[in-house]
Amino acid sequence: MEAFDGSTAAGAALDVAREVSRQPASEALGQAAQIIDQSVGDRLASRAADLQPDDRSNWSSTYALANFYRDGQECVGAHADKMTQLGPRPIIASLSLGAGRVFRLRPSAAASPHQAREQGELSYIDIPLQHNMLVIMWPPCQEAWKHEIPRTRTTARHAISGEARVNLTFRRLKPEWAARAPLCRCSQRSVLRCSSKPSVQQRHPPGSPEAPVSHSRHSADSVPTRWAASSPSIQPRYYYTCDNTQGPGCGFWQAL
Numbered sequence: 001m002e003a004f005d006g007s008t009a010a011g012a013a014l015d016v017a018r019e020v021s022r023q024p025a026s027e028a029l030g031q032a033a034q035i036i037d038q039s040v041g042d043r044l045a046s047r048a049a050d051l052q053p054d055d056r057s058n059w060s061s062t063y064a065l066a067n068f069y070r071d072g073q074e075c076v077g078a079h080a081d082k083m084t085q086l087g088p089r090p091i092i093a094s095l096s097l098g099a100g101r102v103f104r105l106r107p108s109a110a111a112s113p114h115q116a117r118e119q120g121e122l123s124y125i126d127i128p129l130q131h132n133m134l135v136i137m138w139p140p141c142q143e144a145w146k147h148e149i150p151r152t153r154t155t156a157r158h159a160i161s162g163e164a165r166v167n168l169t170f171r172r173l174k175p176e177w178a179a180r181a182p183l184c185r186c187s188q189r190s191v192l193r194c195s196s197k198p199s200v201q202q203r204h205p206p207g208s209p210e211a212p213v214s215h216s217r218h219s220a221d222s223v224p225t226r227w228a229a230s231s232p233s234i235q236p237r238y239y240y241t242c243d244n245t246q247g248p249g250c251g252f253w254q255a256l
């Protein structure tokens, strides 16, 4: 188990391979990982149909990425986590500690929040996260949704940390995927991403009983039942692309 500090990386550009410091996990983090792995393990069977074959019976985390939010002004923009080291359809378990913040999910396939509203489609879902809450991003969450921690003026203060929040995401590194990413023309490892188009079934006429509301607020428990059913109805397209965050990039693009 290793711990990475993601707070030095700029928002959505998080990349555990290059941009953050890594260190062996403390004993406490190792214990937390065991609890998280157990929690994920208890639910694996009911999600088996969505999981990669090698995750179905024996998923366990191999590292945690830490983000520190000093106060409500610190945020992470809408993104899907890079899959270069995790492979497609990863399981990511996300533990919130300290101040309460909103976790916002947006459908990846939405053209734009404005267009989604105009078409009566789902624009976003807000899930209020409290201290010690675990969110498990089951597949195809990274393919079908973007997630963010929006800036806010009102954080739910925590008795010890005040307005500060720590987030730990527990992930499973898959070396076979990490080794597979081709070099781009900047001679750097390219990054594995996914773009998703909605499939025909996902489109509902506005106002129909099936049409999602343009935005909504959910408890963490109610989201999976209500929205998980719509997640698989996307057509994911995986591709490698240049990930040069220091310069203009080389425009490298290669389908998986």
Ligand SMILES: O=C(O)CCC(=O)C(=O)O
Binding pocket: 006, 014, 065, 067, 076, 081, 094, 103, 147, 148, 149, 167, 169
């Ligand atoms: O702070 C959070 O809950 C989300 C962090 C995140 O999206 C990430 O580490 O990729």
Ligand SMILES: [Fe+2]
Binding pocket: 079, 080, 081, 147
């Ligand atoms: Fe993320």
